[in-house]
Amino acid sequence: MDGLTSAALSGAFRGEWGRVVAFLIRMTGDWDLAEECAQHAVARAVERWPRDGVPANPGAWLTTTARNRALNVLRHRGTEAAALPDLAARAAAREAAAGDADADPFPDERLRLIFTCCHPALPLEGRVALTLRTLAGLTTAEIARAFLVSETAMAQRLVRTKRKIRAAAIPYRVPPAHLLAERTGGVLGVLYLLFTEGYAATAGPVTLRPDLCAEAIHLARMLTRLMPDEPEALGLLALLLLQHSRRAARTDQAGDLVALYDQDRTRWDRADIADGLTLLDTALAHGSPGPYQTQAAIAACHALAPDAAATDWARIAALYARLIDLEPTPVVRLNHAVAVAMAEGPAAGLRLLDELAGSPQLAGYHLFPATRADLLRRLDRHPEAAVAYRQALAQARTDPERRYLARRLTESLESSPRA
Amino acid sequence: MLVCGAEPGREPTDEEMAPALAWTTEMTDRGVRESGHRLGPAASATTVRVRDGQLLLSDGPFAETYEQVLGYDLLECANLDEAIEVASRHPAARWGSVEVRPVWTA
Secondary structure (H helix, E strand, O other): OOHHHHHHHHHHHHHHHHHHHHHHHHHHOOHHHHHHHHHHHHHHHHHHHHHHOOOOOHHHHHHHHHHHHHHHHHHHHOOOHHHHHHHHHHHHHHHHHHOOOOOOOOOOOHHHHHHHHOOOOOOHHHHHHHHHHHOOOOOHHHHHHHOOOOHHHHHHHHHHHHHHHHHOOOOOOOOOHHHHHHHHHHHHHHHHHHHHHHHOOOOEOOOOOHHHHHHHHHHHHHHHHHOOOOHHHHHHHHHHHHHHOOHHHOEOOOOOEOOHHHOOHHHOOHHHHHHHHHHHHHHHOOOOOOHHHHHHHHHHHHHHOOOHHHOOHHHHHHHHHHHHHHOOOHHHHHHHHHHHHHHHOHHHHHHHHHHHOOOHHHOOOOHHHHHHHHHHHHOOOHHHHHHHHHHHHHHOOEHHHHHHHHHHHHHHHHHOOOO | OEEEOOOOOOOOOHHHHHHHHHHHHHHHHHOOEEEEEEOOOHHHOEEEEEEOOEEEEEEOOOOOOOOOEEEEEEEOOOOHHHHHHHHHOOOHHHHOEEEOOOOOOO
């Protein structure tokens, strides 16, 4: 197989996997069979395409092959034989109803799939894993690596999640209108979690896992196409792109984190920024701001500042205040305090931060003491800063974060008056 | 659907339970509730276990440290979303909790 064909193959597989699986689940109601048939179609393509050439519509080829396989398996099983003509008839009716000769004979069922994978009755880890497996087409081994668990454990997680869908009768559908807003929030939440896991890995030796970020962006973009009138989906995609644009500047050569204001902005990805800003404008034009659009607007403030000193912190603080109205969580309040500290000085930020002390949701969250420490340091209250850096250090979970905090702790101790 | 109390050892008050009657009537009329009962107080429970062939009985509910089961309703719902909607409208969902579980199918 030559390189070109190999690239065309993997492109077609990755792009079409979700559609094939989603269609097959719709057709058979059997998640395992759907995956198995999609895999079969891919294996067939690997065998045929290098010899016969890549078909004009690789997705339709893969879906047809997978569908035929499913029909064969079901026929062979016998039990569902009676239902088959009905399924085939329904598929044919859908094709006929589409009317249009250019219409895809295989309706895009990915929206049903993503809403089902992200159903709130499923365990959160299962939602993330199943979305990556069925929609993004990552293998169980790849997902296991991304989440630092064994392949066996990840396989079990996927099995358990699929079993719950079946046993608890979670419907394979886009939720009806009265549930749609809440459930859409759930889907966006899963994609954002996936991104943040790649953007600030919660454990392990490295801070960034850009593959997970790229998958989250890919899925968020897919969602904006499936739900073009959902401004929060556009807002999420804009947010992810604006954050992802900084990836090359976020760590130094040693892999240590570089704070936003110390980053080399020439290394920010201009194409991602332009894309993100356009998407944000489109989202805001709907006139229905939500938490993701607001966070994207904050990220846009950073993206538009030519250098750190030129950052419009007053606007960022105002956007965080709006975000508190939408999502009054301690983490949002923490970020608001940081923005206020930048706009009005560390003392104002520290006052807001101290209102949050003792909040149970911030217990064990290292960024709370780390932020407090930074503000105390800027107020030249070095001994107090050292205490807070020590707390943060004890709670930080990745090596680069620990190195950053250890460096700051040493500086604070050096600046403290001798006892 | 299992209806559970908020705290172990405390029976709900008549005031807390009163709206359950309207819920029962509504869901039975709608055709999603097939049957159900409120259970006697937790203190009247006997828990049965057999371990290594030996019958072990203990006084009280099986999980005394947990929220106690107050009653159950057998529902026939189209899918989990409908079951969640029905459960969320039971008064115990507000002060206790309601567990939704499919009946065993082999």
